[in-house]
Amino acid sequence: xxxxxxxxxxxxxxxxxxxxxxxxxxxxxxxxxxxxxxxxxxxxxxxxxxxxxxxxxxxxxxxxxxxxxxxxxxxxxxxxxxxxxxxxxxxxxxxxxxxxxxxxxxxxxxxxxxxxxxxxxxxxxxxxxxxxxxxxxxxxxxxxxxxxxxxxxxxxxxxxxxxxxxxxxxxxxxxxxxxxxxxxxxxxxxxxxxxxxxxxxxxxxxxxxxxxxxxxxxxxxxxxxxxxxxxxxxxxxxxxxxxxxxxxxxxxxxxxxxxxxxxxxxxxxxxxxxxxxxxxxxxxxxxxxxxxxxxxxxxxxxxxxxxxxxxxxxxxxxxxxxxxxxxxxxxxxxxxxxxxxxxxxxxxxxxxxxxxxxxxxxxxxxxxxxxxxxxxxxxxxxxxxxxxxxxxxxxxxxxxxxxxxxxxxx
Amino acid sequence: xxxxxxxxxxxxxxxxxxxxxxxxxxxxxxxxxxxxxxxxxxxxxxxxxxxxxxxxxxxxxxxxxxxxxxxxxxxxxxxxxxxxxxxxxxxxxxxxxxxxxxxxxxxxxxxxxxxxxxxxxxxxxxxxxxxxxxxxxxxxxxxxxxxxxxxxxxxxxxxxxxxxxxxxxxxxxxxxxxxxx
Ligand SMILES: Nc1nc2c(ncn2[C@@H]2O[C@H](COP(=O)(O)OP(=O)(O)OP(=O)(O)O)[C@@H](O)[C@H]2O)c(=O)[nH]1
Ligand SMILES: [Mg+2]
Numbered sequence: 001x002x003x004x005x006x007x008x009x010x011x012x013x014x015x016x017x018x019x020x021x022x023x024x025x026x027x028x029x030x031x032x033x034x035x036x037x038x039x040x041x042x043x044x045x046x047x048x049x050x051x052x053x054x055x056x057x058x059x060x061x062x063x064x065x066x067x068x069x070x071x072x073x074x075x076x077x078x079x080x081x082x083x084x085x086x087x088x089x090x091x092x093x094x095x096x097x098x099x100x101x102x103x104x105x106x107x108x109x110x111x112x113x114x115x116x117x118x119x120x121x122x123x124x125x126x127x128x129x130x131x132x133x134x135x136x137x138x139x140x141x142x143x144x145x146x147x148x149x150x151x152x153x154x155x156x157x158x159x160x161x162x163x164x165x166x167x168x169x170x171x172x173x174x175x176x177x178x179x180x181x182x183x184x185x186x187x188x189x190x191x192x193x194x195x196x197x198x199x200x201x202x203x204x205x206x207x208x209x210x211x212x213x214x215x216x217x218x219x220x221x222x223x224x225x226x227x228x229x230x231x232x233x234x235x236x237x238x239x240x241x242x243x244x245x246x247x248x249x250x251x252x253x254x255x256x257x258x259x260x261x262x263x264x265x266x267x268x269x270x271x272x273x274x275x276x277x278x279x280x281x282x283x284x285x286x287x288x289x290x291x292x293x294x295x296x297x298x299x300x301x302x303x304x305x306x307x308x309x310x311x312x313x314x315x316x317x318x319x320x321x322x323x324x325x326x327x328x329x330x331x332x333x334x335x336x337x338x339x340x341x342x343x344x345x346x347x348x349x350x351x352x353x354x355x356x357x358x359x360x361x362x363x364x365x366x367x368x369x370x371x372x373x374x375x376x377x378x379x380x381x382x383x384x385x386x387x388x389x390x391x392x393x394x395x396x397x398x399x400x401x402x403x404x405x406x407x408x409x410x
Numbered sequence: 411x412x413x414x415x416x417x418x419x420x421x422x423x424x425x426x427x428x429x430x431x432x433x434x435x436x437x438x439x440x441x442x443x444x445x446x447x448x449x450x451x452x453x454x455x456x457x458x459x460x461x462x463x464x465x466x467x468x469x470x471x472x473x474x475x476x477x478x479x480x481x482x483x484x485x486x487x488x489x490x491x492x493x494x495x496x497x498x499x500x501x502x503x504x505x506x507x508x509x510x511x512x513x514x515x516x517x518x519x520x521x522x523x524x525x526x527x528x529x530x531x532x533x534x535x536x537x538x539x540x541x542x543x544x545x546x547x548x549x550x551x552x553x554x555x556x557x558x559x560x561x562x563x564x565x566x567x568x569x570x571x572x573x574x575x576x577x578x579x580x581x582x583x584x585x586x587x588x589x590x591x
Contacts, residue, residue: 244544317558319549324533324562324574333574337581340558352586395497398415399580399587401468406434406573 013109014043015050018067019057026257028052031098040105048074050108055080056094075108077101095208095262098233202361204304206369208262210234210255211300214246214293215369217270224272227279232268234258238279239289246289247279259299294366295327301365303358305346314343314376321367329366330359339367343376416495417576419462419478420521421502422513426535426566427478428462430502433569434576435464435476461492493524498579501532502566503548506540511551518555530557531579533564533571 015032017025025042032040045051051071053064055078064078076089079096090104206212213230214237221228221241230237235249248255279286317339323332334353338344346364350357367373419427432438462478477492493499501517503510514532518525534548548561560578564571581587 319546319553319558320560320562320578322545322562323560323578324564324571333578333581334585334587336560337578338585340560341582341585354588396584396587398468398472398474398497399584401470401472402466402474403577403580403587405466405468405474406576 010039010109012039012041013049013105013112014047015040015052016043016045016048017052017054018045018063019054019060020052023257023260024054027260030254030257031101031261036102036105049112050075050077050105052077052079055084075111077104077108097262097264098267099264202304202357203307203309204301204365205307206297206300206365209260209300210258210263211293211296211369213263213268213270214239214289214296218289218293220270220272226275227273227277229271229273230268231271232263233261236279236284238273240279240286244289245286246292247284247286248292249284252285252287252292256296256299259296260302290322290370291326293369294321297366297369298327298329298362301362303361305361305364306368309346309364310375311347312345314345314348315339315364316343316374316376317367317372318374319372321370321372326366329363331355332359332363335360335363415472415497416475416477416492417498417500417579418493418496418524419476419500419502420489420517421479422504422507422517424507425502425504426533426564427502429566430500430533430564430572431462431464431476431478433566433572434466436467437465489520493521496524496528498528498583499525499530500575500579501530502564503532503534504536505534505543506536510534510543511548514548514551515555518557525557529559529579529582531560531562531575531582533562533566533575535564535566537563538565 015028017028020028029042032038032042040050043049045067051067051074053060053067053076055061055064057063064076067074067076077092078084078086078089079092079094081094083093084091090108092100092104206215210232213232217228217230217237217239218241221239225241227241228239230239234255237249237255238247240247317336320336320340321332323336329335331353334355335349338349338352344352346357346360349360353360364373419431421427461480462476464476464478466474466476468474474497477496479489479492499521501514501521503513503517507513518530521530532548532552534545545561545563552559552561560575560582562571562575562578564575566572
């Protein structure tokens with residue numbers, strides 16, 4: 001279990017985050033609020049007691065040096081994917097484990113308290129006990145999120161959601177801080193066979209995240225045909241296998257924001273409930289597991305695929321996902337159409353559809369979380385172009401015009 | 411007849427065919443609804459007795475005609491004529507009906523040769539009023555009929571639901587279809 005901090009009279013420490021994007025800030029804010037009972041609060045750099053630096057951000061060394069000059073007394077925690085020079089400051093390696101972060105903060109707190117160095121008056125920017133709406137909220141609650149334009153090639157609404165940095169590192173807790181703009185106008189999309197060292201960039205392990213725990217709980221619920229409770233560093237969750245629903249006490253937005261946080265198995269308990277035991281009627285909300293898990297997987301994967309996925313193995317979908325209701329993934333309809341028509345590998349998909357792999361990977365991860373992916377032995381006649389496909393070639397121009405017309409809102 | 415293409419909407423009484431065509435048609439659909447009599451009376455007030463018609467004007471002067479079959483089975487002699495030259499079939503199923511699977515198999519059988527030579531996409535409507543059967547149960551039924559087709563929850567009153575369904579049909583016909591920017 002998490003180290004618990006029960007002292008209600010403790011002064012909240014103010015934390016400034018440097019080199020972190022909005023998503024990382026949201027994740028940490030939730031962490032401080034939910035697990036640290038607001039013992040720590042995000043604050044303006046000028047008013048902070050502690051600074052946390054993402055050393056994988058652009059110009060991280062430089063801003064760290066500048067900060068040390070400006071606030072020579074202020075304790076710092078450095079986080080990075082790789083070991084780095086931390087001259088006395090606390091260092092945490094990504095993905096950050098909540099316990100480690102908490103221990104580091106507690107240690108600093110003890111030192112600060114001993115030295116009476118807590119700045120006394122400066123105001124904090126978040127009132128205690130009130131968690132501001134994270135920006136993810138707006139996108140998080142709609143269940144009918146399909147936007148017909150999502151499949152169109154041009155507007156990339158989901159870019160934020162889906163784009164990991166392929167050439168750089170993928171940073172599970174603090175993603176995308178130094179993402180380069182995607183190069184446009186590339187004629188050909190090929191999934192490169194990554195060098196061993198870089199493989200981690202597009203792989204993630206669902207088991208380390210809320211996604212994996214929910215999948216595990218669902219599996220148990222199905223096997224035992226009983227409601228299953230899932231406890232961890234979040235408010236209670238109950239899986240209802242009979243109706244294929246999930247009951248959550250926490251707001252969906254908070255749970256989706258938790259998706260990027262690595263969670264230790266010791267912090268999680270999955271227990272079947274007595275038969276007939278139902279979630280409380282007051283509070284919480286129920287939604288179809290499929291909708292929740294799909295979205296959670298997209299949020300967790302962020303353009304990556306689960307470790308162990310074979311890029312060259314032919315796959316297909318058991319059936320079409322309910323794409324009118326599931327969170328849209330760019331090019332999702334095209335990918336689903338291809339994966340229900342013939343077995344193809346992820347690499348071939350990128351070539352056939354000529355789209356960036358990150359969309360294919362997101363779709364794969366979400367469909368895989370729902371159990372829709374089948375690995376297939378390729379049979380010989382899959383090579384033949386289908387009769388239908390040939391016949392349709394002459395209509396391609398027409399189809400394109402229909403699509404264009406459907407997407408032109410009147 | 412080269413620039414004359416058809417998309418066919420079918421399904422049982424009250425599944426939302428007229429409404430779906432209305433949702434994407436350029437022009438208000440011509441519908442030949444009549445006050446319902448006999449068997450449909452307690453389901454809804456009007457029913458389509460001949461067929462629905464709508465259209466989408468495409469770039470380059472072409473036109474996509476949208477046809478809806480009448481919901482009542484006694485008019486099914488028209489279906490053969492209707493599907494001629496069709497690019498694909500949209501089947502709408504009303505989830506509140508007594509036996510939606512029976513409805514589905516009825517339409518799959520009736521349109522089998524058309525489906526085999528083109529493609530099919532299925533929208534299950536009225537799921538807000540009745541959540542079961544669930545989509546995975548429809549998929550089981552489809553798989554026993556040897557079909558793996560787009561099947562979505564659709565509210566025919568929502569244009570974007572209808573658009574997703576039609577797009578899924580188009581991509582099924584040609585997954586490598588590119589979207590011009
Ligand atoms: N609540 C709800 N109503 C819907 C949905 N889809 C369509 N409707 C309504 O259902 C009713 C029947 O729709 P129609 O479009 O007349 O059905 P139809 O298939 O043309 O029926 P026939 O012409 O009799 O075969 C209309 O009032 C629609 O607005 C849905 O998903 N939920
Ligand atoms: Mg009608």
